[in-house]
Amino acid sequence: MDLIQDFSDPxxxxxxxxxxxxxxxxxxxxxxxxxxxxxxxxxxxxVMWATRAWWLLRYAGHDEAAVLDGGLQAWLExxxxxxxxRPSLLPQTYQASPRPELFVDKDDVxxxxxxxxVCTINALSPAVYAGTGAMHYxxxxxxxxxxxxxxxxxxxxxxxxxxxxxxxxLQAQGLLHAERVIAxxxxxxxATVDAFVCGLLGQEAVAxxxxxxxxxxxxxxxx
Numbered sequence: 001m002d003l004i005q006d007f008s009d010p011x012x013x014x015x016x017x018x019x020x021x022x023x024x025x026x027x028x029x030x031x032x033x034x035x036x037x038x039x040x041x042x043x044x045x046x047v048m049w050a051t052r053a054w055w056l057l058r059y060a061g062h063d064e065a066a067v068l069d070g071g072l073q074a075w076l077e078x079x080x081x082x083x084x085x086r087p088s089l090l091p092q093t094y095q096a097s098p099r100p101e102l103f104v105d106k107d108d109v110x111x112x113x114x115x116x117x118v119c120t121i122n123a124l125s126p127a128v129y130a131g132t133g134a135m136h137y138x139x140x141x142x143x144x145x146x147x148x149x150x151x152x153x154x155x156x157x158x159x160x161x162x163x164x165x166x167x168x169x170l171q172a173q174g175l176l177h178a179e180r181v182i183a184x185x186x187x188x189x190x191a192t193v194d195a196f197v198c199g200l201l202g203q204e205a206v207a208x209x210x211x212x213x214x215x216x217x218x219x220x221x222x223x
Contacts, residue, residue, distance in 0.1 A: 007019060016052075024056060025094040025095065032090055038064040041065065043072065055102065055192040059099050060098065061099060106209070120147070149175075151185075154197050163201070170203070186213050195207075195208050
């Protein structure tokens with residue numbers, strides 16, 4: 001899954017934007033995926049790329065999808081086979097059943113700033129969140145009222161932490177009992193790690209701010 005080319009909408013001017021349901025269905029079908037398939041997603045790099053792909057599949061209405069914990073590196077560490085050929089799969093006609101509630105836009109986020117029932121979470125590093133790091137997205141800081149849960153705090157050497165450890169981390173931020181959770185980051189990629197873990201622990205009322213800081217810095221409401 002080429003998340004940069006085939007699974008993004010280039011018309012928004014942002015690095016990553018979810019494609020339309022029609023474009024998403026076409027891209028999934030071109031890979032040979034149908035609703036009859038169970039899809040296992042892995043990344044050769046950080047797991048955030050796999051969770052982003054998983055989130056797009058979920059948005060399309062595909063429930064039979066999973067993320068390989070540890071990715072390709074974990075596969076190699078236990079001496080599992082690898083191949084260099086590309087399997088030939090017949091294209092499918094994929095029918096998407098979009099779940100629009102899995103993504104929010106900047107207007108939704110702006111309304112949530114003063115909504116006590118919504119827990120907005122920033123998945124970036126503590127330094128970027130605080131505005132003290134070298135990395136920023138046009139302006140330093142974070143969305144007012146949002147908490148910080150760095151995606152790496154959910155991982156241990158590339159693997160997700162144990163369920164009990166993850167529960168403790170999310171519980172400390174109030175994520176598991178919030179009426180709604182909005183996860184954001186720089187461009188909607190690493191936020192899916194936080195969103196994915198929420199789902200693992202039973203918090204289903206989660207949305208990802210797709211434009212995240214790359215778009216949101218245009219709103220003059222940031223620290």
